[in-house]
Amino acid sequence: MSDWESDKNPEWGDKPVEQRSGRNQPRVPPETGRDWKLIEKLVMSLQSEQRRSRRWGIFFKLLTFAYLFFLLAIVWSPFDAGLAATAGKHTALVEVNGPIAADELASADNIAGSLRSAFEQEDAVAVILRINSPGGSPVQSGYIYDEIKRLREEYPEKKVYAVISDIGASGAYYIAAAADEIYANRASLVGSIGVVAGGFGFTGAMDKLGVERRLYTAGENKAFLDPFSPQQEQEVAFWQSVLKNTHQQFIEAVKEGRGDRLADDERLFSGLVWSGEQALELGLVDGLGSASHVARQVVGEEDLVDYSQRPGPLRDLVDQLGVSFGQGVAGQLLESRLELR
Numbered sequence: 001m002s003d004w005e006s007d008k009n010p011e012w013g014d015k016p017v018e019q020r021s022g023r024n025q026p027r028v029p030p031e032t033g034r035d036w037k038l039i040e041k042l043v044m045s046l047q048s049e050q051r052r053s054r055r056w057g058i059f060f061k062l063l064t065f066a067y068l069f070f071l072l073a074i075v076w077s078p079f080d081a082g083l084a085a086t087a088g089k090h091t092a093l094v095e096v097n098g099p100i101a102a103d104e105l106a107s108a109d110n111i112a113g114s115l116r117s118a119f120e121q122e123d124a125v126a127v128i129l130r131i132n133s134p135g136g137s138p139v140q141s142g143y144i145y146d147e148i149k150r151l152r153e154e155y156p157e158k159k160v161y162a163v164i165s166d167i168g169a170s171g172a173y174y175i176a177a178a179a180d181e182i183y184a185n186r187a188s189l190v191g192s193i194g195v196v197a198g199g200f201g202f203t204g205a206m207d208k209l210g211v212e213r214r215l216y217t218a219g220e221n222k223a224f225l226d227p228f229s230p231q232q233e234q235e236v237a238f239w240q241s242v243l244k245n246t247h248q249q250f251i252e253a254v255k256e257g258r259g260d261r262l263a264d265d266e267r268l269f270s271g272l273v274w275s276g277e278q279a280l281e282l283g284l285v286d287g288l289g290s291a292s293h294v295a296r297q298v299v300g301e302e303d304l305v306d307y308s309q310r311p312g313p314l315r316d317l318v319d320q321l322g323v324s325f326g327q328g329v330a331g332q333l334l335e336s337r338l339e340l341r
Contacts, residue, residue, distance in 0.1 A: 090303040091295040092118035092127045100136030100144075100171045108143035110309045111175075115144075118307040119151045119158060126299040129162045129179060130291045135170025135192065138246055145253055148178035161298065163291045164188045169273050173284070174250055177257030181286040183294055184276035190284050193254060194271025195247045197239070200227050258283060 094114045100106045118127045129148075135141070148160055162168070162176035164184040169192035176182050184190055206213060206228065213228045225235055251269050255262065261283040262268060268282060279285045289297070296302040 088303070089123050089125055089301055090305045091299045091301045092121060092124035093291060093304045093306045093308070094118055094127060094129050095306065095308040096129060096131045096133050096144075096172060096175060098133055100133055100140045100175070102137065102140055104136070105310065106133055106136070106140075108140040108147075111144045112147040114307045114309045115147060115151055117309075119155045121307075124158070124305070124307075125301050126158055126295075127160045128291050128294055128299075128304070129160060129176070130165065131162055131168040131172050131176055132165040133169075133172035134167055135172050135174075138171060138174070138195065138250070141171035141174040142249070142253075144175045145178045145257075148175070152178075152180070159299075161294050163289070163294055164190055164276070164285070165290075170194065174253055177254045179257070181298075182284070183287050183289045183298075184279060184285045185290065186276045186288050188276040188279075189273050190276060190279035191268070191282075192271055192273040193250055193269045195243045195250065196271075197243060199225065201231060202228050203230055261286070 094111065096106050096111060098104055098106050102108070115127065115129075118124050152158075152160060159181070160179040162179035162182045164172075164176065164182065165188065166185075167189040168176055168184065169189055173191060173193065203213075205211075215223055215226065215229065217223050221235070223229060225231075225239060247269075254269075263282045265282055268284070274282060274284065276285065276288055280288060287298075291304065292302065295304055
């Protein structure tokens, strides 16, 4: 059979390939051409879908970044600084709320930073420290006390007024003692000048449960006051000396801050807590009144501008989602730490 005869096909006719298409192309059966068109359409459709997916992916990424930038802007935007700068003459306000501890809102870093901002603002004629705290860490309280004393020396024209609302006890009163004057409500709880440290002993429960304590240490006092071991008299005596020493530091700070305004009453430093009226009689406070009363009647500038440092909404959201759970567990493990309360 010749090459020409092999190219013949009843459906195509007797024309050679060159004459059938008008140009030099290989033979393509109609079915094969339709398949290629379907494949081509499928490929084009996939490419279009990929381009559409990429566009939506870019859109959602940009939307996510915009949302994150918005949150960061809320967290770090200097709203308070801008308010203070446009307030004119005013009385600065710094809040001390809740337990005084390094990992709490009323930490030395937060309170001291707020105080520095208030003192550095030229239009702030005085500073009010509004206190509502049962106390806390003697270290954190001592840091704040020292910073108030330092700022008073650096800015002698500005007075500091501590105003106790519901409670200003122990470490909170330690802080208040550094102020020029202290005010409270007649029903406020004031004082509790003492030191406390507590814990638990589980040896009896372990005996009943048949639990054996295995503790390995290097250093004779490394297991000091271990709650799972029997209590040792010498350890208790030593720990009591630490509490007594810290209590004495507290007493000296109060005497330095209050001076001869304190009444000659041996109960003052016994750890008792007093009402605002009783505290006034004992010289623990100088008067009765709220923060607005002090700003209006004592300072003479009733406009209050809050300089308190607070965590942003992003931090609050993270805490609410339970990220701070580990911190709560760690706090329970440190239950026996020294506290002014």
